[in-house]
Amino acid sequence: MKAILSADRKWGLGYQGRLLVSIPSDLRFFRETTMGHVVVMGRKTLATLPAGQPLKGRTNIILSRDPEWTVRGATVVHSIKELMEVLKPYEDDDIYVAGGGEIYRQLLPYCDTAYVTRIDMTYQADTFFEDLDESPDWEMVEEGDEQTCFDIEFYFTEYRRKNEKAERPR
Template identity: 55%
Template sequence: MNLIVAADKNWSIGNHGQLLVSIPEDKRMFREETLLKVIIMGRKTLESLPGKQPLYGRINIVLSRNPDYKVKGAVICHSMSEVMEELKKYPEKECFVIGGQSIYEQFLPYCNTAHVTFIDYTYSADTQFPDLDKDPCWEMTAESEEQTYFDLCYTFRMYKRTGQSIKK
């Protein structure tokens, strides 16, 4: 399974339910990587999307503890085991975890590839992503040339799991 995330220098990913910054090339890369694939997210992440609606052209799986939660165009699961059962229908390499913090934490042990937009800036944030550079189970295997968006510098990084993952 894959995950995709944009993180700042402190591995912060959001503040008050929103992304830290909107970078057009990051959005383009996200779209290219996830289009026609399966995306897994939490309810809060879904509700932060435009129109609070599932993303077009993808199978949207949403994890919510609320048994009455329903969203047209999304598969709603109420437990980790329910999501894992749903994911058996799809090739592992076609599945992308897209957030938020608790979803990343729960699914990280099942992921083998991480697509990280690493932003060379420190934001005020209230949600974090685990620091893969400090995790001995992960290794950065690719990094793009430095990109800029106005005065903001960032790179696209690929991390691969070197340690044991939990298979779905």
């Protein structure tokens, strides 16, 4: 599996259920990278998407604790165990974890790659991602050139797991 996210200097992801900032080239990178693949996200993350609907051109799998909750155009699962069952037919390279914070925490052990748009600012945040720069398990393997949009400096990075990831049940 792969995690895909944008984070500020302190690894902040969001505030009050929203992204910290919307950068068009980051959104384009997300769309191009995940198109045609499986995207796993939580119900709250889905609610932040346009019209709260699943992403077109992707297999959407939504985690929700609410056993009654459903959404058209996506598979809804209610536990990590159920998610792993649904993911069995897919290769790890086809699965992208897209948030939110709790979903990242639960699935990062299964990820071997993280695509991170690093925003060179610090925002007020209430949701954070693990600090991969300080983790003994992860290393940055690629850092893109700094870019600017709306006076926000950012760069695309790729991290790889150094140590063995947790194996998904097959």
